[in-house]
Amino acid sequence: MSKIDKIVEVYSNKSFQKIIQQKLDEIESILNEFVQNESNFKISKKIVSRIKDKDSLREKLSRKNYIEDWQIDTSSDKNIQVSICKQLPDLIGFRINCYFKNEEKPIWQKLNGYLREKENIEVEENPNIIQKNGHKIYKTACKYKEMSNIFSFEVQVKSMLHDIWGEVEHHIVYKKKSYDSRENLKTSIIE
Numbered sequence: 001m002s003k004i005d006k007i008v009e010v011y012s013n014k015s016f017q018k019i020i021q022q023k024l025d026e027i028e029s030i031l032n033e034f035v036q037n038e039s040n041f042k043i044s045k046k047i048v049s050r051i052k053d054k055d056s057l058r059e060k061l062s063r064k065n066y067i068e069d070w071q072i073d074t075s076s077d078k079n080i081q082v083s084i085c086k087q088l089p090d091l092i093g094f095r096i097n098c099y100f101k102n103e104e105k106p107i108w109q110k111l112n113g114y115l116r117e118k119e120n121i122e123v124e125e126n127p128n129i130i131q132k133n134g135h136k137i138y139k140t141a142c143k144y145k146e147m148s149n150i151f152s153f154e155v156q157v158k159s160m161l162h163d164i165w166g167e168v169e170h171h172i173v174y175k176k177k178s179y180d181s182r183e184n185l186k187t188s189i190i191e
Helices: 003-011 014-037 054-063 066-070 077-087 101-116 160-174 183-190
Strands: 048-051 092-098 121-123 138-146 149-159
Touching (some): 003 014, 003 054, 003 066, 014 048, 014 101, 014 138, 014 149, 054 066, 101 121, 101 138, 101 149
Parallel strands (some): 092 149
Antiparallel strands (some): 048 092, 121 138, 138 149
């Protein structure tokens, strides 16, 4: 069994996925508090959330060379799980949608301040908000700390229109399965 197969198998363990789901629920509760109390902006009250699926994990492990970078010790399931939780920046993902594009940045800044006030959340200091396509995306990688356990998560703030456009672009350009001679044309059309 390859290292990637071993990691994905351990990641897919039902009890481990249940723990990640519990952490998603706890973090989402914190984010809901922010959304419910924010009255200065038009924000959707529904937070979109997900846990990275095993196929996406497999692809990312390979594409980003995480096994080498993280120096994952695959000798025990616990080591693998701790490494994934601590180092996979978007293990758990959240998206807060607003109505207007010009509100993305101020909401994101306010959210970062709110999260920094939480004792059990570490917010990255200098997030990269420029995507491969050159457009800005207001996202922050965070770590949810619970005693000695760490669960990485990412929060994005997007306008609803930006969200829809991003999903189409992500599927057609970023997540393409094979070489496509029309890639430049498709990118141009999406732009």
